[in-house]
Amino acid sequence: MERNTFYFLLHLIGPQLKNFPFIGREQINSTKQLLIAIYVLATPDSYRSICERFGVARSTAWFSVKRVVRALYSLRNCFIRWPNYEEAETTWTNMQRLYGFPKVLGIIDGTHINIARPKRDANSYINRKGRFSMQLQVICKHDLSFIHVFAGMPGCVHDMRVFLYSGVQQYCTPEFFPEDSHLLGDAAYSIQKNVMVPFYDNGHLTRRQKEFNRNLSSARTIIERAIGLLKGRWRYLLDKLPMTRTDLIPYYVVSCCVLHNICLLKNDAIEIPVVVPEMLHEMEPLAITNELREEGNVKRNRLMEIIANNNFQGPVPQSS
Template identity: 55%
Template sequence: MESARIFEEKKGFPGVIGAIDGTHIKIAAPKENQESYINRKGYHSIQLQVVCNHKMELIHCYVGYPGSVHDQRVFNVSGLQDFCNDPTKFPNDTHLIGDAAYTISKTLLVPYKDNGQLTVRNKNYNYCLSSTRMVVERCIGLLKVRFRILLDKLPMKRTDLIPKYIMACCVLHNICILKNDMIEIPLLVEDVTENITENVDVNRLLHIEEKEKRERIKDALRLRL
């Protein structure tokens, strides 16, 4: 509830208890199933999915799927889907926020698809959500800058050990945050903002309640454009 309060005070978007995003960790070509680790940008990688709070603390991490797997698929198998399906985990109509790579639900809000016909209110909603969601991009940027090997390339080929190494970096990231050990984040970090421009049809197969919740927040947001 502290996260929800601070997110709304700073960004104006209500009910946010965490922001979700995925990123690719570059790896050397593994010994087995090399082709499945090639992502859409053409290099070998392992997926890291994170959820952070307003302090850039990682409150959920899931790592290990090959780079060719879509973000929504990683979400489905990460355990977060089951978590989001439990309304008791989201008191007072709270939710996570993500980008267009994810499917909307009552507990995971995403932008409206830009089909060229968005209203001012739709655009304002997308702007406010994106502005609030920047915290997870900064979190990933901080993680990769602090542990530069995650930004460059992991010189490891054992796919059973790579996820443990990455998860250890995530744990150390949280320890640094708790100790107020902060460092400067460069303006541009490769792959941190790669999902912003993705246009996945998140309006497909939406339920009425999910659309109504997004509409309600859209209409209540103060115009910032």
């Protein structure tokens, strides 16, 4: 993290860190609390090593990280929010220019955050690879920033079920998807008017269907880059979270997503590492009806024709 990004963060959450009461006699200032938290989230290191590096007790380091995470989580709606019309228009314009796919408001995908064996319901958190994990669903724009995140579902839960509980289905209205725009997802999601997924490859796809799938797959590399950047910068999420309380883990995960967006906002760039990708609130899931699926199929066929015609006419010139 660059120095100006750090001081921007300190200005945002410094007052909150001062107001948190300390437990015990040892007290440290807001700057040191934030330095400790950033180091912990960005470096997979033991608390013993961290305490030696910063010259603090283990409890002081742990409470400092907890305070910073709580302050960052409180800012989630400021830095991770659904785009307005102008922002959505910018995204779908850039997506069509770069990948030839029209009216893309965002790209959706899920990834597993490996965790230590939970204290409760451990078997529910075993994913298909036999590891303990928690689901993180993210939606990103063309610039790799997140417009929606949802963390907390156990690793055994299917991506589509996570989608239904995340609240995104409630967003599938003209108010949130202007001009018949949509998200791009992989085959794990169900097709509907506002979520486009590839044609199922049964070995008999037409040329135009294959073109559609290629364009969609090419555009979806953005979400893989976004997840790679998130885990590559905040490596606390990359290996295995050393936490067993599943009620606290989502706060740390979402806080890292807030930091991800803040760094992009401040043009604090790093080289995107190669990482293979795999907000807690109560919400009743909405079912994907046959009518919604049929609307999605009709729209997908229409988009397939648009993409085929654009490919026939040649690629759209890109500005230098």
